[in-house]
Amino acid sequence: MKPFRFTATINGRPVDLPVNPHRRLLDVIRDDLGLTGTKEGCGEGECGACTVLLNGRPVNACLVLAPEAAGCEITTIEGVAPEGGLHPIQEAFLEAGAVQCGYCTPGMILAAKALLDKDLSPTDQAIKTAVSGNLCRCTGYIKIIEAVRLAAAKLSGEGDAV
Amino acid sequence: MNRRGSGCLKDGPGVIGRNCRRVDGIAKVKGSAFFAADRKIDGMLLARVLRSRVPHAVLNKIDARSALEVPGVVAVYTASDIPGENRVGIIVKDEPVLVDDRIRRVGDALALVVAESEEALAAALPAIKVWYEELPGIFSPAQAMAGGAPAIHGQGNIQSVTRIVKGDADSALKEARVVISRRYTTQMVEHAYLEPEAGLAAVEDGQVTIWASTQNPHYDRREVARVLGIGQNRVRVVQAPTGGGFGGKLDISVQCLLGLAAWKSGRPVRMVYSREESMEFSPKRHPCVIDYTSACDGDGRLLAVKVKIVGDTGAYASYGPATLKRAAVHASGPYQVPNVFIEAYCVYTNNPTAGAMRGFGVPQVAFAHESQMDLLAGALGLDPFTIRLRNCFQPGSATATGQRLIQSVGIGQTIEQARAGAVQLGVLGGKR
Numbered sequence: 089m090k091p092f093r094f095t096a097t098i099n100g101r102p103v104d105l106p107v108n109p110h111r112r113l114l115d116v117i118r119d120d121l122g123l124t125g126t127k128e129g130c131g132e133g134e135c136g137a138c139t140v141l142l143n144g145r146p147v148n149a150c151l152v153l154a155p156e157a158a159g160c161e162i163t164t165i166e167g168v169a170p171e172g173g174l175h176p177i178q179e180a181f182l183e184a185g186a187v188q189c190g191y192c193t194p195g196m197i198l199a200a201k202a203l204l205d206k207d208l209s210p211t212d213q214a215i216k217t218a219v220s221g222n223l224c225r226c227t228g229y230i231k232i233i234e235a236v237r238l239a240a241a242k243l244s245g246e247g248d249a250v
Numbered sequence: 251m252n253r254r255g256s257g258c259l260k261d262g263p264g265v266i267g268r269n270c271r272r273v274d275g276i277a278k279v280k281g282s283a284f285f286a287a288d289r290k291i292d293g294m295l296l297a298r299v300l301r302s303r304v305p306h307a308v309l310n311k312i313d314a315r316s317a318l319e320v321p322g323v324v325a326v327y328t329a330s331d332i333p334g335e336n337r338v339g340i341i342v343k344d345e346p347v348l349v350d351d352r353i354r355r356v357g358d359a360l361a362l363v364v365a366e367s368e369e370a371l372a373a374a375l376p377a378i379k380v381w382y383e384e385l386p387g388i389f390s391p392a393q394a395m396a397g398g399a400p401a402i403h404g405q406g407n408i409q410s411v412t413r414i415v416k417g418d419a420d421s422a423l424k425e426a427r428v429v430i431s432r433r434y435t436t437q438m439v440e441h442a443y444l445e446p447e448a449g450l451a452a453v454e455d456g457q458v459t460i461w462a463s464t465q466n467p468h469y470d471r472r473e474v475a476r477v478l479g480i481g482q483n484r485v486r487v488v489q490a491p492t493g494g495g496f497g498g499k500l501d502i503s504v505q506c507l508l509g510l511a512a513w514k515s516g517r518p519v520r521m522v523y524s525r526e527e528s529m530e531f532s533p534k535r536h537p538c539v540i541d542y543t544s545a546c547d548g549d550g551r552l553l554a555v556k557v558k559i560v561g562d563t564g565a566y567a568s569y570g571p572a573t574l575k576r577a578a579v580h581a582s583g584p585y586q587v588p589n590v591f592i593e594a595y596c597v598y599t600n601n602p603t604a605g606a607m608r609g610f611g612v613p614q615v616a617f618a619h620e621s622q623m624d625l626l627a628g629a630l631g632l633d634p635f636t637i638r639l640r641n642c643f644q645p646g647s648a649t650a651t652g653q654r655l656i657q658s659v660g661i662g663q664t665i666e667q668a669r670a671g672a673v674q675l676g677v678l679g680g681k682r
Contacts, residue, residue: 187272190274197279
């Protein structure tokens with residue numbers, strides 16, 4: 089198959105590379121760009137481990153063909169933390185004990201980011217809805233929900249309040 | 251409460267009583283933790299397994315010549331390429347790395363393709379020709395244990411039997427006020443850890459190193475050494491950050507195949523299971539059939555239990571003998587039972603292999619003994635808390651296997667608190 093020219097913005101940086109049009113956005117991110125923080129859990133849109141933000145919206149990168157993402161602004165887990173530090177959502181996941189095996193964590197954090205970028209005082213129901221496309225087999229979700237709540241508090245300047 | 255008084259643990263050195271950050275936490279929230287599938291080495295090949303589509307067959311011949319002609323294919327390995335022993339298993343060495351004589355389950359590994367790209371692997375797998383003679387399959391332990399059933403392994407289909415006998419259960423049954431017998435069946439369960447199995451192997455200076463998603467690197471190392479016919483000092487297994495296991499990554503998955511591919515090809519090789527392959531090939535929770543008889547007196551005190559547990563371990567033993575032993579040991583539950591007769595059978599079938607999964611046979615029997623307690627309570631008009639409090643272990647109790655519990659027996663307090671909590675929430679009346 090003839091490659092096409094894939095141009096997009098990934099984590100604030102422009103990318104421009106030849107990509108076979110049958111490849112998934114997930115393959116471009118992991119294999120071509122070497123951003124392996126985005127995980128593949130099922131390859132069929134069930135688990136959410138490959139969640140990235142496409143123009144701010146959470147998508148399963150395994151269900152997006154590379155051409156569909158061309159021209160978009162893409163955020164992967166590598167683009168969440170500020171240089172030399174952690175994003176408040178990442179801090180909150182560590183503090184709340186929401187990270188166990190860590191395989192769902194990048195996708196969870198991006199799903200949480202998509203929510204908190206729009207709503208800094210989400211209800212528990214809104215948090216559950218936001219992460220409803222992301223499976224976790226270790227935590228039982230309670231601590232993940234607590235982490236998102238804690239992150240909302242941190243981001244709205246309430247410090248350690250939960 | 252500890253000897254130095256409450257609170258001091260929080261103030262003292264160490265980690266007890268404190269919130270601690272995971273040592274690997276920062277890498278995991280930043281996406282910089284390298285799981286097995288994230289690792290790349292220059293010149294690395296990719297591998298994929300051709301698996302059986304039939305559950306039971308005699309393997310006659312594999313012809314990989316057409317697959318080898320696919321551009322990008324480097325090698326196709328079959329059982330005859332294995333330099334050492336072609337049998338692995340944590341308790342019983344009964345599972346081939348690549349089938350040499352008999353296919354015993356859907357998903358048995360027949361051939362390993364090593365290639366430069368995913369595209370080459372995808373084209374090569376269907377080009378491998380396999381000749382086999384299908385045999386009737388055995389899909390339930392009852393079928394496997396019946397007289398005249400064909401033996402899936404040489405020694406017959408009953409892999410192990412565990413018996414626990416205490417007192418005289420039959421006599422006690424005759425004196426009981428209430429006797430209840432029921433059959434309980436539990437299903438196969440897939441662990442579904444979020445990360446499918448993956449690994450990478452490389453050979454350097456006559457030593458093979460394998461980075462794998464595993465719960466059991468020491469065991470992996472021994473098996474890879476046996477399969478390659480080399481000393482353990484020449485095998486190094488590194489547990490990559492592992493995306494969940496829950497018991498399901500205690501068995502061999504990619505380790506021996508990767509070791510073989512890297513050893514034979516001399517190049518680094520990576521293999522990553524798809525979710526489908528992981529589901530199909532990985533060991534499951536043992537499905538069990540449990541025949542349970544419980545007997546108690548007029549106050550609800552247990553006099554005897556008789557339990558027969560039959561666990562389907564599938565095509566290979568994996569952790570089956572230990573899982574069924576554990577099921578037997580815990581079959582009378584957290585209760586004092588003076589007379590016990592328990593039998594647990596671990597049985598081969600042509601189903602997917604069952605192995606370790608959180609609880610190791612105990613969740614299966616818990617479903618049965620707790621259902622029995624509710625039925626006994628119902629028969630005597632007792633509430634479910636009362637009958638459990640009358641029977642549960644206390645400090646000084648002896649278990650079915652004769653272990654004397656001399657400390658830390660919290661079940662009575664736990665039940666009391668659960669009852670109080672339920673009353674407080676208004677989901678239970680306050681009466682006994």
